[in-house]
Every structure is written in C-alpha cells, then in structure tokens.
Amino acid sequence: MFSKACEYGIKATIHISHQSRLGKRVSLKEVASAIDSPVAFTAKILQSLASNNIIKSSQGINGGYSISKERQTQLSLHDIVIAIDGDKIIKNCALGLKECNNESPCPLHDKFKKVKDELLDMMLSTTILKLGDSVEKGQTVLVV
Amino acid sequence: MFSKACEYGIKATIHISHQSRLGKRVSLKEVASAIDSPVAFTAKILQSLASNNIIKSSQGINGGYSISKERQTQLSLHDIVIAIDGDKIIKNCALGLKECNNESPCPLHDKFKKVKDELLDMMLSTTILKLGDSVEKGQTVLVV
DNA sequence: TATATATCGGACATTTTTATCCGATATTAT
DNA sequence: ATAATATCGGATAAAAATGTCCGATATATA
Numbered sequence: 001m002f003s004k005a006c007e008y009g010i011k012a013t014i015h016i017s018h019q020s021r022l023g024k025r026v027s028l029k030e031v032a033s034a035i036d037s038p039v040a041f042t043a044k045i046l047q048s049l050a051s052n053n054i055i056k057s058s059q060g061i062n063g064g065y066s067i068s069k070e071r072q073t074q075l076s077l078h079d080i081v082i083a084i085d086g087d088k089i090i091k092n093c094a095l096g097l098k099e100c101n102n103e104s105p106c107p108l109h110d111k112f113k114k115v116k117d118e119l120l121d122m123m124l125s126t127t128i129l130k131l132g133d134s135v136e137k138g139q140t141v142l143v144v
Numbered sequence: 145m146f147s148k149a150c151e152y153g154i155k156a157t158i159h160i161s162h163q164s165r166l167g168k169r170v171s172l173k174e175v176a177s178a179i180d181s182p183v184a185f186t187a188k189i190l191q192s193l194a195s196n197n198i199i200k201s202s203q204g205i206n207g208g209y210s211i212s213k214e215r216q217t218q219l220s221l222h223d224i225v226i227a228i229d230g231d232k233i234i235k236n237c238a239l240g241l242k243e244c245n246n247e248s249p250c251p252l253h254d255k256f257k258k259v260k261d262e263l264l265d266m267m268l269s270t271t272i273l274k275l276g277d278s279v280e281k282g283q284t285v286l287v288v
Numbered sequence: 289t290a291t292a293t294a295t296c297g298g299a300c301a302t303t304t305t306t307a308t309c310c311g312a313t314a315t316t317a318t
Numbered sequence: 319a320t321a322a323t324a325t326c327g328g329a330t331a332a333a334a335a336t337g338t339c340c341g342a343t344a345t346a347t348a
Contacts, residue, residue: 001145001233001236001238002238002239003305003306004240004305004307005305005306007238007239007240010239010252011239014251027323027324027325028324028325038306038307038308039307039308040307040308040309041306041307041308043325043326043327044306044307044327046325047325047326047327050325050326057324057325057326058314058315058324058325059313059314059315059323059324059325059326060313060314060315060316060322060323060324060325061314061315061316061317061322061323061324062315062316062317062323062324063314063315063316063323063324063325064324064325065325077252089145092145094145094146094151095146095151095154095155095286096148096151097285097286097288098288099288104285104288105283105284106284106285106286107158107275107276107278107279107284107286108154108221108270108275109284111266111270112266114262114266115259115262115263115266118258118259118262119259122255122256122258122259126252126255131251131252132251134251135251139249140249140250140251140253141241141248141249141250142239142241142250142251144241144242144248147335147336148335148336148337149335149336171293171294171295172294172295182337182338183337183338184337184338184339185336185337185338187295187296187297188297188336188337190295191295191296191297194295194296201294201295201296202294202295202345203293203294203295203296203344203345204292204293204294204295204343204344204345204346205291205292205293205294205344205345205346205347206293206294206345206346206347207293207294207295207344207345208294208295209295
C-alpha cells in the first residue's frame, strides 16, 4: 500500500509528535530506535520530511527533530503520504492506464473509486495529533 | 496498490476471458498487444496464471490461452490478485508491523480495517465475467 | 514422420527501491 | 576560537521488481 519509506516516515512523524508534546526534541538515532528502522535510511526520510515542512530539524549539539503542537493539529496522514509517496496511491489507475477517467474508464475504475474515496477521506481526516495521542495513551504501538 | 505483474495479469485475464467468449483462443503475442505489455514479461505472468489454474494454456500450433465460460463465472478479481501478489494487500499492516491486530494495533489499524474490508469485498464480488463483459460492451477499456 | 509454431522454464539484464557510508555543515558549550 | 555532536547531502551498495533472451518441450498439420 505504502512504500517502506512512507511507512517509516509515518511512524517517525508519530513518534516525534509524541515526544514533542513531552517537551523533548529527538535525535535521528532515537527515532530509528523507537520505530525499529535502519538509521541511515531513516535519516534520508527525516531530511525529506523536514524539507517538506512536516517536521522541524535543528543541527548541532542538542539538535534533533520536533513538531510544534500547532503543526500537529494541522498535519494529516495525507500530508505525510503526499510528501513521501506523492499522490499516486489515489491518482493512479488500478490497472496502470495512463488515461483512466469517467469518459474512458478501465474495467476496475468505478469499483476502485469507492475504495479510493474512503482511503482519501480517512487520510485527510486523520491528524498526527490523534495518532500520537493513541500511542501516548498506550492504545496503539509503533513496533512489533 | 497492485504490482505491475498483477496489473498485467488482471488485464490479460480480462482479455482472454473476452476472447474466449468469442470462441477464440489467444496467443501470448495477441495478449501482450491487446493490453500493451512487454511480451516476455507477460509470458511469465501467463505461465503463472496457468499454473494457478486461472487460465488454461495449450502448447503447439494453434496453441494459446483460454478460460471456460464456467470458470469465468467462478473467478473473482480476488483470485487473480492472490495468485500473483498474494494476500499482503489485505493482510499486511499499513505501517509494516509484523504483529498488528486488535490486541496490539498500530495507530492506523482501525482506520485501515474499514478500507481493507471494502477492498476485499469488492475484489471478492467482482467476477472476471463481469469485467470482460464491460470491455465487450465498450463500456471500459484495457489500454491508454 | 518431419516441420512449423506455440508455450515452458531457466538464466540473465535493467531499473527501482531500500539501505549504507562518509565528509561537509551547522550549532552549542567550553 | 575550539571541540563536541547533531543533521545535511552526495556517492555507493544491496535487494527486489521489472523486463529480456533463448533453448527445450509440446502439438497440430502436411
């Protein structure tokens, strides 16, 4: 569904969100450890999230990553997916046709419209704040 | 969503289904041409579909691929996806957790359950017969 | 039976994704 | 200033997915 990079990106953002609310800025190593991901690969993803203004990064001693509380309420799951995987999961034809629309649909077009609409709604309405909250409350987990 | 192999496999099956109802057995080249796919790669996929009893193959002169009308009514989109991509699209955790279930869910578990359930229902209830029919009637297309 | 022509199946090549390495750069504390 | 330590960013490597090649095998027809 999502690429590995996107999975890591979502988990990383949730973890950083959670830690930011505890007043903690987190380092790359801490993130990779918390979400059980390869450190160097995670570095690339965090860079990308930072350049897309999903998370905030600071260099130097005591540097690391954070997300302001305000940003957490604005940010949806959709924003993160778009930043890493782009919009192909919603936009691309299920059968890979270059042009697939209501005028010239592939055989799966109508049937997938419903599924994609629900996926899109879900991603748009799910905020990072809520996701981080469920982890903070111990209702959900980021590893194993 | 689906792998390229799976996209080709679905399109190929629909085309073969359509042609079988016209009483025509189709060759690899004809299939690849009809669905605009690389011939050699398509050969692998058709072999796999044949060994999974999705389609019927015959060698030698006048050989090619076909699907009996009866089989077309039985076969669902789900059968083809399972044969090529396996069940990961439904079974795998959206965040890649090895163990993700109601007892120990990832932050996206509940939200994805609804989407996946709808996707599964759709795949199970969509028969190859219906898909081939929409192509035959010119309501849908397999290329561009 | 010989031949033409179709798929089969294994090895190989290319591209994309995933993952790693390391010097450069920025920032804080001494 | 300088040292310590964090991210940045470009090159490289490994793995997986996608795509190709070609001889082997099967089968209908002449």
